[in-house]
Amino acid sequence: MRGAAASALVLALGGIDDPEPPPPAVVPPAAAARGAAGAAALCGPRTVPEGAACVPLPAPGASLPEGGAAALSDPAGARPARAGTRGQAHEHIPRRPERPANAAAYMFPIGAPDAPPGFLLVEEAPAGAGALPAAGSVAAIGAARPEPPSWIGGIDIAATRGERVAALRLEGQEGKAEVVFVGALSGITVATAHDVREARDADRVRRYLLLHGHLDRPGPGVVAGARLDAGDVVGYAGETGSPGLVRLRLEARQIREGARIEELDPKRITDAAVTVPCDLRNVLPLRQGASL
Template sequence: MADAYRFPLGSADSPTPALLGNVEVSQHGEKTPGVVELVAQRGDRVTLLSLEEQEGDAEIVFVGEMYGTTVGTLHQIRAADRLQRFLVLYGHLDRAGPGVIAGARLQAGVELGAVGDTGSPGEVRLRLEVRQLRDGARLEPAEAQRLLDASLTYPCDPRNVLPLRAR
């Protein structure tokens, strides 16, 4: 099913990157639906995704150490006649891209960084995690552990929001 979705690696008509799969395991031994890891080459360009039904540009809300070097983007999606907010985390980057700083509003396709192995030496891959913000949640200050706090955000299956490939 991965072929149905676009990912933040390569171009829209590139082959689907290989998925390492759902990697997070909860304390109860269940996989967390919000995380996938993508096979990539060191230095591969990682670009900002526009999510399905997204309104406006995404905002960079975090650049720093989380899953190695990580960039977090905030997206607004209209669903059921209301705006919902989603946090997308791009982890294990070698570096953040030019102009990728907290507070910047960026359009889809902008380079967020390059794939690396920060936080997982020798394991080059891109971690892609999608989390939905709870109603009324404020991310400020956007610190690594705070973004993962269950009272603010919760894992969301990426298939619910990833853009579909054009057929």
């Protein structure tokens, strides 16, 4: 009897010491997280505020395919992360599902007006790769192909030296494009800013950059502040930054809300805090007769 009573007492005392499990963490929805004054969202663990949303951070070293399932709740559209060459994650805006996947549906700043240009697979040698130059050296070049190997982070378009690179009017663009940068970035680069009213959100105008890289030279009168109509000459194809390989590097980036690129060091326009890489198919103009 004494042994049974002692056991019961020990069990009772042990129950007193056991703490109750903590309640689960509550992450407020983005709309409820913001105050009336527009304060930053009160986001939960492994999330950061971005506009009116709590954007989840990717797991360290995570790798997702283009347009993968890990879409982030951002008003600008889904932004999955992809693994960088050195293990870091990079944000990008994938192709919207209503936009055509095939390159033949779009117009480009170079090539025949009735057909897409050829696209190159170009692998740049990493910095410090022996005797190779740290920038612009080509480790492998594939033959021109009808589709880009990847749309993430820009595309490489086959070109001939001195070939005319024309300004584009992006899908939903309002007004003329503005030249915001001319200088050394990806070789000689011209960056144009475009105000776009997207069909899915007609009350909102977003700003996009088009970066035209590896030019031989800018077009006549193409300086920061110049305004360009569709078809105006942005520059001429060359091999600056990629000796031995004539090509046009074309990249689209969405400017983050509140970022004013006019007030920044021009070379910071590709900083992740200022602009986000965007799948070109979201903004390139459609060819006549192409359907969504």
